[in-house]
Amino acid sequence: MRVDVFFTAREAAPGDVAGRVVAVIDVLRASSCIAAALANGARAIFPGETTEAVLTRARAFDRGEVRLAGERRMRKIEGFDLGNSPLEFTRDAVEGRTVLMTTTNGTAAFGATQGAREVYVAAYVNFSPVAEVLRRALRAGADVAIVCAGQDGQFALEDAACAGRLVQHVTRRLAPVAMNDGALAAAQLHRKFGGDVWELFETSRHGQALAEAGFAADLVACATMDAYPVVPAYADRQITRLGPPVEA
Amino acid sequence: MRVDVFFTAREAAPGDVAGRVVAVIDVLRASSCIAAALANGARAIFPGETTEAVLTRARAFDRGEVRLAGERRMRKIEGFDLGNSPLEFTRDAVEGRTVLMTTTNGTAAFGATQGAREVYVAAYVNFSPVAEVLRRALRAGADVAIVCAGQDGQFALEDAACAGRLVQHVTRRLAPVAMNDGALAAAQLHRKFGGDVWELFETSRHGQALAEAGFAADLVACATMDAYPVVPAYADRQITRLGPPVEA
Numbered sequence: 090m091r092v093d094v095f096f097t098a099r100e101a102a103p104g105d106v107a108g109r110v111v112a113v114i115d116v117l118r119a120s121s122c123i124a125a126a127l128a129n130g131a132r133a134i135f136p137g138e139t140t141e142a143v144l145t146r147a148r149a150f151d152r153g154e155v156r157l158a159g160e161r162r163m164r165k166i167e168g169f170d171l172g173n174s175p176l177e178f179t180r181d182a183v184e185g186r187t188v189l190m191t192t193t194n195g196t197a198a199f200g201a202t203q204g205a206r207e208v209y210v211a212a213y214v215n216f217s218p219v220a221e222v223l224r225r226a227l228r229a230g231a232d233v234a235i236v237c238a239g240q241d242g243q244f245a246l247e248d249a250a251c252a253g254r255l256v257q258h259v260t261r262r263l264a265p266v267a268m269n270d271g272a273l274a275a276a277q278l279h280r281k282f283g284g285d286v287w288e289l290f291e292t293s294r295h296g297q298a299l300a301e302a303g304f305a306a307d308l309v310a311c312a313t314m315d316a317y318p319v320v321p322a323y324a325d326r327q328i329t330r331l332g333p334p335v336e337a
Numbered sequence: 338m339r340v341d342v343f344f345t346a347r348e349a350a351p352g353d354v355a356g357r358v359v360a361v362i363d364v365l366r367a368s369s370c371i372a373a374a375l376a377n378g379a380r381a382i383f384p385g386e387t388t389e390a391v392l393t394r395a396r397a398f399d400r401g402e403v404r405l406a407g408e409r410r411m412r413k414i415e416g417f418d419l420g421n422s423p424l425e426f427t428r429d430a431v432e433g434r435t436v437l438m439t440t441t442n443g444t445a446a447f448g449a450t451q452g453a454r455e456v457y458v459a460a461y462v463n464f465s466p467v468a469e470v471l472r473r474a475l476r477a478g479a480d481v482a483i484v485c486a487g488q489d490g491q492f493a494l495e496d497a498a499c500a501g502r503l504v505q506h507v508t509r510r511l512a513p514v515a516m517n518d519g520a521l522a523a524a525q526l527h528r529k530f531g532g533d534v535w536e537l538f539e540t541s542r543h544g545q546a547l548a549e550a551g552f553a554a555d556l557v558a559c560a561t562m563d564a565y566p567v568v569p570a571y572a573d574r575q576i577t578r579l580g581p582p583v584e585a
Contacts, residue, residue: 099347100491243348246518270494270542274526281525294518 091232092259094252094271097239098201106234107204110226112211112219112255113323115238116247117295118173119195120212120321121311122158125175127330128215128317130184131156134328136196140166143189156183159191163302166191175214175310175317194245198238199323206231210321210328213251213286214313218320220258222331227259227266235272246282246293253279286312339480340507342500342519345487346449354482355452358474360459360467360503361571363486364495365543366421367443368460368569369559370406373423375578376463376565378432379404382576384444388414391437404431407439411550414439423462423558423565442493446486447571454479458569458576461499461534462561466568468506470579475507475514483520494530494541501527534560 095101114120123134137143140159147155158171158178165172171182173192190196202208207226211219223233235255237248253275260266268276282289290296290308299308310316320331343349362368371382385391388407395403406419406426413420419430421440438444450456455474459467475481483503485496501523508514516524530537538544538556547556558564568579 096344096492097348100345102490240518242350243517244344244519244522246522249518249522269491270488270497271492273530273540274492274494274497274522277526277529278522281529282521292521 090227090230091267092227092235092256092272093233093269094235094237094256094275096237096244096249096271097242098198098236099242100271101201101234101236103204106202106236108206108232109234110223110231111202111205111208111234111236112223113198113202113208113236113238114211114248114251115192115195115198116212116251117290117299117311118175118307119192119238120210121175121214122173122178122190123210123321123328124212124215124317124319125178126183126188127319127321127328129178129180131178132185132187134188134190134321135326136199136328137189137191138196138200140191143191146189150187154186156186156188158188161193163299163304174304174307176306194238194240198236201236202323205234208323210323211251211255212311214311214316215319215321216254217315218318220255222320223255224259228263233259240295245295246278247289247296249275250279250283250289253277254283286314338475338478339515340475340483340504340520341481341517342483342485342504342523344485344492344497344519345490346446346484347490348519349449349482349484351452354450354484356454356480357482358471358479359450359453359456359482359484360471361446361450361456361484361486362459362496362499363440363443363446364460364499364559365538365547366423366555366559367440367486368458369423369462370421370426370438371458371569371576372460372463372565372567373426374431374436375567375569375576377426377428379426380433380435382436382438383574384447384576385437385439386445386448388439391439394437398435402435404434404436406436409441411547411552422552422555424554442486442488446484449484450571453482456571458571459499459503460559462559462564463567463569464499464502465563466566468503470568471503472507476511481507488543493543494526495537495544497523498527498531498537501525502531534562
């Protein structure tokens with residue numbers, strides 16, 4: 090029974106995720122978009138590492154069945170339907186459809202989860218239900234690994250703080266749970282920076298960059314705790330909603 | 338004028354160190370050994386990534402001129418003169434000699450410093466003189482990058498806290514200095530965990546592993562602030578002492 094946190098996908102070695110229950114975090118903004126899409130009735134999301142991977146997969150669908158989504162340097166990819174803003178993943182846009190998605194940091198993180206027993210996608214917008222799933226797994230004896238997407242392969246404060254909040258919730262009132270240094274540090278960073286998520290985004294470099302690029306509304310959306318209370322589960326290269334279908 | 342912290346060598350992209358003044362940190366124990374060796378009169382230290390690299394370089398010297406040093410899984414490499422314990426790098430052992438050294442995490446970190454303007458080696462045992470050199474560089478307009486060796490490519494709390502202490506000292510009473518998320522986080526981790534270095538080592542996974550393996554005395558040595566107050570400078574693949582030679 091242990092909880093480890095990895096601040097970048099490259100930190101997580103195969104042995105760190107094999108057989109474990111894993112949460113992938115890319116608060117700004119891929120994880121938040123995935124939760125928004127599933128909460129608004131998307132059938133599934135396929136994360137792809139490249140634009141080409143998304144376009145190739147799109148050929149397997151009728152055009153009306155899918156939405157192409159993704160960003161490069163924060164902006165929507167040319168010719169795609171949606172960017173990487175959770176506010177774009179409305180019911181009108183995604184209900185009943187499959188979302189094919191590529192983002193700079195978020196989708197690459199799934200590559201680090203090979204061999205995991207279960208993989209979930211976490212953000213502030215779906216914090217509580219994912220925390221509950223992880224907590225139950227831990228109490229049932231599973232080891233948990235939390236993999237932050239980070240920013241261009243580097244530590245990102247908002248992902249670290251969200252990971253620390255998960256560590257805190259998942260281990261609360263349990264017998265001492267073994268943790269790696271990353272989990273200890275993340276919990277502390279949550280206590281210092283994570284109390285007010287909006288302030289956290291104003292502090293983090295990626296939050297600042299998004300605000301400067303005109304995405305302040307996205308920051309508000311991504312800071313809204315449990316706005317999209319779904320548990321996105323990743324398996325067989327697709328993400329679907331755990332549990333009963335969304336009510337219309 | 339900025340200070341960035343990278344928690345693993347792989348986090349630091351070439352553009353993050355190019356033209357900068359860089360500090361490499363591997364508190365447990367390579368940085369501490371390097372400071373001990375130079376304080377005790379070693380001529381130079383050659384960090385090598387592998388045992389083979391050390392043995393190959395040794396051929397360029399008379400056997401009496403060099404000391405072979407290094408560890409794998411915390412233990413001295415078979416046939417080498419010294420392990421990775423700062424207490425082994427005594428004046429008797431190293432004075433006037435060149436140390437050829439390989440360690441699991443420490444020496445690899447130098448590979449991430451290509452293109453840097455200057456590279457120094459920092460630990461708690463030589464904290465103040467290195468902090469002063471970095472602070473002067475920053476005040477003179479340089480950008481500073483602090484690269485933590487980490488543990489097997491992963492975040493290590495003791496390196497992060499030492500980096501945070503550097504950030505705090507280097508930026509004190511200066512006009513706001515730009516920082517990446519790593520530097521913000523490191524400074525906070527220093528404030529939380531770094532006040533008592535011995536306690537920090539008891540908390541960190543690598544510190545615990547060393548204590549369990551019988552290296553508690555090394556932890557005491559590595560926790561002793563400014564015990565070896567030298568500035569190790571890395572250039573042309575060797576580390577020498579900045580400033581006047583050690584007095585006998």
